[in-house]
Amino acid sequence: MQSTLEEKSTIQAEAALPETMPAAAFAGDKKIIIKEAPLPSPGTTQVLVKLEGCGVCASNIPTYEGREWFSYPQEPGAGGHEGWGVVVKAGESVKGLKPGDRVAMLSYAAYAAYDVAEESQCMKLEGPLADKAFPGEPLGCAINIFNRSDIKAGHTVAIIGIGFLGALLTQLCKERGATVIALSRREYSLQVAKECGADHTIPLNDHWQIIEQVKQLTGEKWCDRVIEATGKEWPLNLAGELLRNRGKLIIAGFHQDGMRNVNIQQWNWKGLDVINAHEREQEVYMEGMREAAEAVASGRMDPAQLYTHTFSLQEINKAFECITQRPDGFLKALIKL
Template identity: 25%
Template sequence: MKGLIVDEQGCVRLVNDIPFPEPGDYEALVKVECCMICNGTDMEIIQKKLEETTRYPLVLGHEGVGVVVKTGKKVRNIKVGDRVLRVSLPDSEKYYSGWGSFAEYAIVKDGKAMIEDHVDVQEGYGALSQQVVDKDITPEQASLMITLKETCSALRRIQLKETDQILIVGDGPVGLSFLNNLNYMGIKNVDLIGNRKMSLEVAHNLGVRDTFWNKDEEDKARMLTKKYDVYIDTVGNKSTITQGTRVLCEDGILAIYGLRTGDELSVPIKGIRNITIKMLQWPIPIEEEKTHNYIQEGIRCGKLKTKELITHRFSLDNYESGFLAIQNKKALKVNILFS
């Protein structure tokens, strides 16, 4: 079957020789409808910088959505015709799995049934975020739900207060999804700093209080005069983390979501006595699962805005244009359509 793979040289290619998956007893076969390009993780995989994916060639993608066409004999919480998100492929004899949503067909597991039956319980917990989507949620909205659920569950782990003063660092899809969720939660004291004028305009459409353009020294200096209770770093490199220590209130929270910290975290501690550092660099499936209905309702009632974040759509055959749009900073979220 067709799909996108990353080869040993880090090149993305469309191939037509991916082995067709056969669902096991606790699995369902899914016909993929669409998959978003993840500006963070997918690019890390292509650049061979993600430690969870070290074997190539691999099938790319983890923001895929599709319709169930077949179920294993012990599946009881998923049925044929259900739309499901976070579809994936296992390793095959030809390709490893970079989660593998960029393929014509993929697999989801019935994690709840696995846990109830005490079969591969740990794997069952890992599959809890592979969930059925309500009929009124479109495939595109369902795909975006993955980022919205990840960021929502991260915000819940921070345990915010409505009165918190918050700064989001980064104006990519993740930073804007944090902002989208905070506005939905009713937390209004949220500022954002970023590099792209286009994204800062989107931030205003999503309800930001104030924005700072990182490329304007006066704007950045204005940001550094403020104090925040929570600093959400979606970039996660040494300079952005250090910046956080300068603008946090006493007993503030430095929440690091970005993946660019490498193997070591360096935080200057001179003059710092009372801050909390929270590492939020990977979703916890059971926590992500808990946000599912909440995120669906936010989309349904229009409080979670999806149109502002999805800026480009391409067919699978035209995938190169999608990756180019991200590399050239022309796009926020790019949706690759299979049908």
């Protein structure tokens, strides 16, 4: 009898779902349009999620600005990959999730009211996370980069680039017991780094002055680890300058806009370990998200203070204006639905 009632309730809930939904579509030339799109249907191993929100990621900037190799307009919702929300429909082979479960997920069309995701790429948001915004992909990314960095208590770590990711890494490094030197071009970002526990802050401006400052701060011992989180060529080469012999250079920046000229001679002479900390394995992403959930629930990582701007889906153009122009006070934007 109970099973019959649950089945009836599920059928009624699914019948109440709309046939279409609002979704954002990149149109190129710094334009995003909002259109009505068909409601996606989950496959047998997927769930349909009514989104509560989605983080806005800098990796979408090339698509937003427009590149000749992209086709426009993009598919509705495409590019959104930091979503969270509530399951409203489950495929017939889904066993661990049901309508009503709140989840963070890895999906790729979350700039919309609904999106589908594989059950294996969803994580329940329960307990302390039950009512919190949780863009799982970037939070898991921070954890995975930190784990690849092999940071130990007593290490001196320079973090070049204090955006959302750099701020989270500052928190994690301090919790581990490292000394953190934060470098950023924005005064606001340096203040955020201080609030996240950075021991020293340096403006990211003059190459040789930065080297001299780090030399003095470390007593000429230099840094055990340098995490480059800008995605730009100059900071990548600066990173090699700041490392001690046999130190580790961790590339966390998103280098997707062209070739790079790097000082391989220096890296080779110093015997540096160069670690590309980006992940492509879905299970590793999920492991990072699960650890991020534990870190946020325990207070080891506190992203709430870093969500500085919130926009509706209809205001997504404003969100991308912020992420490209980075006005004072901006760090991370969320689209709330």
